[in-house]
Amino acid sequence: xxxxxxxxxxxxxxxxxxxxxxxxxxxxxxxxxxxxxxxxxxxxxxxxxxxxxxxxxxxxxxxxxxxxxxxxxxxxxxxxxxxxxxxxxxxxxxxxxxxxxxxxxxxxxxxxxxxxxxxxxxxxxxxxxxxxxxxxxxxxxxxxxxxxxxxxxxxxxxxxxxxxxxxxxxxxxxxxxxxxxxxxxxxxxxxxxxxxxxxxxxxxxxxxxxxxxxxxxxxxxxxxxxxxxxxxxxxxxxxxxxxxxxxxxxxxxxxxxxxxxxxxxxxxxxxxxxxxxxxxxxxxxxxxxxxxxxxxxxxxxxxxxxxxxxxxxxxxxxxxxxxxxxxxxxxxxxxxxxxxxxxxxxxxxxxxxxxxxxxxxxxxxxxxxxxxxxxxxxxxxxxxxxxxxxxxxxxxxxxxxxxxxxxxxxxxxxxxxxxxxxxxxxxxxxxxxxxxxxxxxxxxxxxxxxxxxxxxxxxxxxxxxxxxxxxxxxxxxxxxxxxxxxxxxxxxxxxxxxxxxxxxxxxxxxxxxxxxxxxxxxxxxxxxxxxxxxxxxxxxxxxxxxxxxxxxxxxxxxxxxxxxxxxxxxxxxxxxxxxxxxxxxxxxxxxxxxxxxxxxxxxxxxxxxxxxxxxxxxxxxxxxxxxx
Amino acid sequence: xxxxxxxxxxxxxxxxxxxxxxxxxxxxxxxxxxxxxxxxxxxxxxxxxxxxxxxxxxxxxxxxxxxxxxxxxxxxxxxxxxxxxxxxxxxxxxxxxxxxx
Numbered sequence: 001x002x003x004x005x006x007x008x009x010x011x012x013x014x015x016x017x018x019x020x021x022x023x024x025x026x027x028x029x030x031x032x033x034x035x036x037x038x039x040x041x042x043x044x045x046x047x048x049x050x051x052x053x054x055x056x057x058x059x060x061x062x063x064x065x066x067x068x069x070x071x072x073x074x075x076x077x078x079x080x081x082x083x084x085x086x087x088x089x090x091x092x093x094x095x096x097x098x099x100x101x102x103x104x105x106x107x108x109x110x111x112x113x114x115x116x117x118x119x120x121x122x123x124x125x126x127x128x129x130x131x132x133x134x135x136x137x138x139x140x141x142x143x144x145x146x147x148x149x150x151x152x153x154x155x156x157x158x159x160x161x162x163x164x165x166x167x168x169x170x171x172x173x174x175x176x177x178x179x180x181x182x183x184x185x186x187x188x189x190x191x192x193x194x195x196x197x198x199x200x201x202x203x204x205x206x207x208x209x210x211x212x213x214x215x216x217x218x219x220x221x222x223x224x225x226x227x228x229x230x231x232x233x234x235x236x237x238x239x240x241x242x243x244x245x246x247x248x249x250x251x252x253x254x255x256x257x258x259x260x261x262x263x264x265x266x267x268x269x270x271x272x273x274x275x276x277x278x279x280x281x282x283x284x285x286x287x288x289x290x291x292x293x294x295x296x297x298x299x300x301x302x303x304x305x306x307x308x309x310x311x312x313x314x315x316x317x318x319x320x321x322x323x324x325x326x327x328x329x330x331x332x333x334x335x336x337x338x339x340x341x342x343x344x345x346x347x348x349x350x351x352x353x354x355x356x357x358x359x360x361x362x363x364x365x366x367x368x369x370x371x372x373x374x375x376x377x378x379x380x381x382x383x384x385x386x387x388x389x390x391x392x393x394x395x396x397x398x399x400x401x402x403x404x405x406x407x408x409x410x411x412x413x414x415x416x417x418x419x420x421x422x423x424x425x426x427x428x429x430x431x432x433x434x435x436x437x438x439x440x441x442x443x444x445x446x447x448x449x450x451x452x453x454x455x456x457x458x459x460x461x462x463x464x465x466x467x468x469x470x471x472x473x474x475x476x477x478x479x480x481x482x483x484x485x486x487x488x489x490x491x492x493x494x495x496x497x498x499x500x501x502x503x504x505x506x507x508x509x510x511x512x513x514x515x516x517x518x519x520x521x522x523x524x525x526x527x528x529x530x531x532x533x534x535x536x537x538x539x540x541x542x543x544x545x546x547x548x549x550x551x552x553x554x555x556x557x558x559x560x561x562x563x564x565x566x567x568x569x570x571x572x573x574x575x576x577x578x579x580x581x582x583x584x585x586x587x588x589x590x591x592x593x594x595x596x597x598x599x600x601x602x603x604x605x606x607x608x609x610x611x612x613x614x615x616x617x618x619x620x621x622x623x624x625x626x627x628x
Numbered sequence: 629x630x631x632x633x634x635x636x637x638x639x640x641x642x643x644x645x646x647x648x649x650x651x652x653x654x655x656x657x658x659x660x661x662x663x664x665x666x667x668x669x670x671x672x673x674x675x676x677x678x679x680x681x682x683x684x685x686x687x688x689x690x691x692x693x694x695x696x697x698x699x700x701x702x703x704x705x706x707x708x709x710x711x712x713x714x715x716x717x718x719x720x721x722x723x724x725x726x727x728x729x
Contacts, residue, residue: 604728606660606721610651 004054005065007047008086011094012133014044019127026119034112037122038105041129045098052091061489063088066139066203073142080200085139088487092335093136093267096342100259101129103461107350108251110457111357115249121161125255128154132260136267141190141200144268148186148232151261152179158256159248168247175241182231182238189224192217202271209274215281222275222282225268226289233265233319236293240553242316246308250353253308258315258345263338266322270331270491277329287327291419294320296550298426302433303546306363307352310434313549314389315345317427321404324420330407331491332484336476337404339483340396343472344388347465351382354458355438358451365437366533367445374451377459379439381466386435388469390428390514393507396472402510403479403494409506412499424510428517436526636677643670657709657719661702668698 018040026033055063065086073080086094105125112121128151135147160172190200196212197205213221229235234242245257256262269276269286276282294317301313318341325334356363358375372379388395391402401424408417443449453459476483479494500506525532536543545551643666650663672691679687713719 599729602727602729604725606724607652607655610660614648614652 004050005086006067008051008065008067008084008137009069010047011044011051011098012084012130012137014040014047015126015129015133019123019130022119022123022126026123029119031118033119034105034109034122037126038102038109040126041098041105042102044129044133045095045102048091048094048098051086052095055086055088055091060485063489068139078194078198080140080142082143083139083201084137084143085202086137087490089267089270089335089490090136092339092483092487094133096339097129097132097136097260100342100346100465101132101255103464104251104255104259104346104350107254107353107458107461108249110455111251111353112249117161121158121249124154124157124161125251128158128256128261132264135264139202141193141202141205144271145187145190148228148264148268149183151256151264152176152183152232155179155245155252155256155261158252159245161249161252162247165247171241171244171247175245178238178241179231182228185224186228186231189221189228192221192224196221206274209278213275213278215279218275218278219281222272222279223285225272225275226282226286229265229268229323230289231265232268233262233323234316235265235289235320235323236296237552239293239297239316240549240556243304243309243312243549246306246312250308250349250356253312254346254349254353257312258349259342262315262319263322263342266319266326266334266338269323269326270335273326273329273331273491276326283327283329285327286323287413287416290320290323290325290327291416291423292320293317294324294423295419295426298423298430300546300549301430302426303543305365305547307355307365307368307434307438308349308363310365310430311345311348311352314427314430315341317423318345318389321401321420321423324416325404325407328404328407328411328413328416328495329492330404330479330494332487332494333400333403333407333476333479335487335491336481336483337400339475340388340400340469340472343396343465344385344469347385347462347469348382348389350458350462350465351378351385354378354454354462355382355451357454357458359447362445362447365434368438368443368448369441370439370443370448371451372439374443374448375453377453377462381459381462383435383439384466385469386431388472390431390517391424391510392514393511394473395470396468398511399473399476399481402507403476405506405510406479406503407494407496409500411495411497414500417500421510421513425513425517428514429521432518432521433525436521436524440526441528630680633677633681636673640670640674640677643667643673655720655722657712657721660721661705661709665698665702668694 018037022029022033022037029036055065066083067086068081068083070082071079072082105122108121108125112118115121131147131150131154133147135144135151138144138147156172156176159175160169163169163172193200193205196217197208199205209218231238242257242262246253248257276286297313297316297320301310301317304310304313318337322334322337322341325331325337352363354375355368355371355378358371358378359368362368372383384395388397391397391400401420405417405420405424408420443451475481479496484494501509524530524535548554647663647665647667647670650666651660654660654663672694675687675691675694677687679685679691709719712724716723
């Protein structure tokens with residue numbers, strides 16, 4: 001066995017150690033807490049590179065390294081190990097998590113500089129990286145679930161990091177509860193797997209799924225697991241938590257709510273694709289949820305005024321794109337988009353954070369404008385990220401998006417193809433609007449007038465990520481690119497057909513979609529020929545609908561939260577008092593009543609007792625006598 | 629022929645009955661105590677009588693035990709009666725009713 005692979009266990013352990021140290025001694029470390037945490041994640045990234053290098057040395061079919069650290073649970077014949085698995089899929093994921101993660105840590109040193117809970121922030125961030133690594137490195141579903149819930153916890157802690165403000169605390173609670181709905185379904189799915197396979201180990205599940213599972217059982221398991229993915233990856237109908245999660249510090253939005261944690265759902269589908277394929281129906285559901293989410297969130301993104309909320313809806317939309325790819329069995333393309341998206345979305349979130357720093361924490365795009373001149377590094381890198389997302393040639397998003405379109409096209413999924421194309425147009429529209437409102441035109445407020453560039457510790461990650469966003473396309477230039485070939489042993493080849501239009505025509509259409517989107521938004525928001533503020537007032541009602549995400553939150557609170565609260569109130573103030581308490585008190589009262597009548601037997605007269613003795617003795621005699 | 633067993637048993641039963649009635653009727657603790665002794669000795673008499681009838685020593689041994697226990701019980705019982713008298717200046721059991729429910 002290659003010796004560099006033996007370092008694998010260090011990758012999750014380093015961030016865990018960092019979290020422990022920062023949690024216990026973060027105050028004493030002071031300013032160096034952030035530096036310490038960043039170095040640990042960067043070292044984890046370096047080790048990841050070494051380990052993945054070791055993996056690449058092996059022949060393609062042998063690229064699998066499994067290492068059991070210790071036995072975690074052992075009950076009867078059921079056993080779960082704390083076991084790590086390195087294969088091309090998890091290798092890609094750990095590079096993304098630690099690579100993007102260390103850049104965001106670096107950025108956070110600058111961004112969180114004046115925060116009173118500096119050490120604790122980095123402790124949470126490190127803890128998140130640890131759980132995310134466990135999630136992707138686990139060799140069984142329970143280790144994955146540990147990571148899954150762990151990142152959920154970190155997400156909760158970090159969204160509510162500035163918990164002094166009630167809305168932040170509420171957003172954290174909302175994220176936790178909403179994802180919990182999906183997680184519960186997922187846990188049931190895990191239980192079903194244990195029932196069917198008697199284990200949660202990937203090797204056993206993948207090896208025997210074909211012979212063990214009927215189509216129905218596979219569908220049930222796949223849909224339950226996918227419900228977990230819907231919650232974690234903020235897909236319709238459980239997407240409502242992600243826009244509110246923007247209440248957290250911006251590095252958190254970049255790391256957790258764009259680049260890594262929300263992609264865990266995509267990873268789960270890729271990892272368990274064997275079961276999804278047996279079912280078949282489940283893949284249709286995945287693609288359907290993906291396409292609905294992509295369109296819905298894209299449209300909502302167009303109506304947001306808060307720069308971070310635009311990005312949040314855009315993340316939801318892009319995750320929908322990934323699920324479309326997964327639903328089409330183009331798993332490696334979904335992974336490719338995941339990696340590319342991690343680059344440009346982390347970049348844009350960090351850019352948004354930099355803008356907020358320059359603008360004294362204002363996030364309303366109506367008050368920005370003209371920031372490109374005042375914040376050149378932030379502006380340029382942000383524009384690169386936005387164009388990469390919109391899918392301009394030759395940036396990363398172009399290849400990822402066009403490959404998904406090509407799969408949909410060539411395998412004859414005409415509707416998916418058309419809708420995905422519409423999605424591409426929408427993403428160009430909302431990105432164009434965001435960029436033109438923020439960085440071009442004239443400044444529309446005092447703060448925008450006096451905005452200044454952020455410090456190098458914040459702009460260096462931006463530049464690195466911008467380079468990544470621009471060049472990540474090289475990973476997979478075609479359907480059989482490097483990344484597709486690399487992960488093929490795990491997820492299989494990309495499906496291809498000969499239906500649909502020619503690839504060149506497809507590229508022409510999708511590129512013209514980008515052009516149309518950019519030109520339209522330039523005309524509306526950038527040219528100065530249209531008074532978009534007046535237009536906005538005229539379109540007020542529809543703009544409101546978009547800004548509030550079609551009032552899904554209101555429906556949920558009317559349909560679920562209000563009845564839920566009413567039920568809770570009924571249980572707490574009526575049922576608990578009248579039934580539970582009444583039962584307990586009733587038992588007490590009846591015992592007391594019995595005692596009140598029973599005590600009359602105690603007359604205090606000794607001769608009565610003596611008479612009772614005698615009567616008892618005679619009764620005994622009579623009894624014994626008759627028995628004889 | 630020796631005395632028939634029935635004689636002893638009738639005497640024993642009569643003594644026990646007298647003792648029982650005395651325990652139930654009397655109020656003076658000391659007198660109740662004496663009636664209890666009467667009951668005990670009635671039983672002892674029956675034991676010895678049966679022992680003779682069966683030509684076995686078991687009954688007599690049990691009677692001895694009974695006497696020893698009775699002696700110990702007298703010590704305890706008299707002690708209690710003295711203690712009650714000290715407290716209430718009376719040995720009337722009807723007046724001792726602190727545990728009335």
